[in-house]
Amino acid sequence: MAQSARPLSKKEIREGNERLILEAAENVFAEAGFGGATMQLIADLAGLPKANLHYYFPTKEALYRQVVQNIFQDWLKAADVFDAAPGPVEGIGAYIDAKMEISRRHPAGSKVWASEVMHRAPVIQDYLETTLTEWTEGRMAVIRRWIEAGQMDAINPRHLLYMLWATTQHYADFGHQIETLNGGKPLSDAQWEAAKASVKTIILRGIGAIGNA
Amino acid sequence: MAQSARPLSKKEIREGNERLILEAAENVFAEAGFGGATMQLIADLAGLPKANLHYYFPTKEALYRQVVQNIFQDWLKAADVFDAAPGPVEGIGAYIDAKMEISRRHPAGSKVWASEVMHRAPVIQDYLETTLTEWTEGRMAVIRRWIEAGQMDAINPRHLLYMLWATTQHYADFGHQIETLNGGKPLSDAQWEAAKASVKTIILRGIGAIGNA
DNA sequence: GCATATCCTGACCGTATGGTCAAGATGAGA
DNA sequence: TCTCATCTTGACCATACGGTCAGGATATGC
Numbered sequence A, B: 001m002a003q004s005a006r007p008l009s010k011k012e013i014r015e016g017n018e019r020l021i022l023e024a025a026e027n028v029f030a031e032a033g034f035g036g037a038t039m040q041l042i043a044d045l046a047g048l049p050k051a052n053l054h055y056y057f058p059t060k061e062a063l064y065r066q067v068v069q070n071i072f073q074d075w076l077k078a079a080d081v082f083d084a085a086p087g088p089v090e091g092i093g094a095y096i097d098a099k100m101e102i103s104r105r106h107p108a109g110s111k112v113w114a115s116e117v118m119h120r121a122p123v124i125q126d127y128l129e130t131t132l133t134e135w136t137e138g139r140m141a142v143i144r145r146w147i148e149a150g151q152m153d154a155i156n157p158r159h160l161l162y163m164l165w166a167t168t169q170h171y172a173d174f175g176h177q178i179e180t181l182n183g184g185k186p187l188s189d190a191q192w193e194a195a196k197a198s199v200k201t202i203i204l205r206g207i208g209a210i211g212n213a
Numbered sequence C: 001g002c003a004t005a006t007c008c009t010g011a012c013c014g015t016a017t018g019g020t021c022a023a024g025a026t027g028a029g030a
Numbered sequence D: 001t002c003t004c005a006t007c008t009t010g011a012c013c014a015t016a017c018g019g020t021c022a023g024g025a026t027a028t029g030c
Helices: A010-034 A041-048 A049-055 A060-077 A079-082 A088-105 A107-118 A127-146 A159-171 A175-181 A190-206 B010-038 B039-048 B052-055 B058-077 B080-084 B088-105 B108-117 B125-148 B155-173 B174-179 B187-206
Strands: none
Touching: A010 A041, A010 A049, A010 A060, A010 A107, A010 B010, A010 B080, A041 A049, A041 B039, A049 A190, A060 B155, A079 A127, A079 B088, A088 A107, A088 A127, A088 A159, A088 A175, A088 A190, A088 B108, A107 A159, A107 B174, A127 A159, A127 B155, A127 B174, A159 A175, A159 A190, A159 B108, A159 B155, A159 B187, A175 B039, A175 B108, A175 B125, A190 B155, A190 B187, B010 B039, B010 B052, B010 B058, B010 B108, B039 B052, B052 B174, B058 B108, B080 B125, B088 B108, B125 B155, B125 B187, B155 B174, B155 B187
């Protein structure tokens, strides 16, 4: 039963506990928002005494900031598919798939992000102004290139991006509403596939990247 | 300068103060979330002493519940355009316009709703299960009729509705992000029109309700 | 084995918050 | 004018929260 003896190294202890805390914090912040979350609840969920949290993260805000930053990183990474693609069907299609998968696997992260932005980004405003702005410009340039190459209609690239974010993140942020409207049950594998297919069909057809069925 | 004399009737006082409080509460709940909002801040914004709030609304939760209920009512009303329409171009087009207008004029309400749902609807779960479920079924039936009449492609009606909600409410809930990506300035009239047009074009073309430009 | 840096945690503290209350002010109705 | 119901509010309370700290436990490097 017992983890036969070998004591954990300091490094393993630190990494393990930080991961435990960040994971618990992400869930609690997602469920209760920054203001509604309590360090005690995060501590309980992580299985550590509250004082231990303050050993690794000096303040609630520092812990929150780390959570949001991690989410932001994952979130940007999901977009690599965009650049490598030869055209909108592959690029936007793969991006929708990737973001829907994140919404399914890590809904808490998406909710924390949404909550942060809804509250006027008190913690990560600098990221919005730098990294996200640059990322957006880059992706808009790609879309414009596709338009010029005649691979899709002359859609406003900015609003297209907003639409991609909105539709995919909706399945995480409003997951509870969707679940309730699904008779209280989470979406099945088939239903998730239907969701992805619907989003991809409407958008890709809507921007003139694919013809009628 | 002074409101020359006539004393306010009890009824006027009650209605006026309740409106003041509800308006302040909507803004504070939207900015800070339920947990982060304080009765003191709502009182200050309404220009009333805190104890007066508790005279009209016994608890913070009761006040919050009233705010969410009001939002829900406005929100459903915006959908009347749906049923009266002869087809998807008019019905969905007008619905998008109406919801975008709400996002523009009452972003706080949309944020409170989003926050409530993200936190698993602790206060209005019953509404989701009854009113919203029925409303959704009704609208899905309308969409199915349009499909059968050949007015649009055989799109999954449920996911189409989610897409409409997601895209339109995104402009309220993520308004701060959109503003930041717009150089820190709110969208101009023209930009709002472009947003509406983009959403309508992509969706209506995406579901096969209108042909290529 | 010893010294040191790191890790752990129960007990504690100041503050802010939701909510209460009692006493006074004010409009309604006769 | 007088009575009553409604409205107002400063002062107050109990609680819960974020954060601190001192002292003990544990791994590390020599």
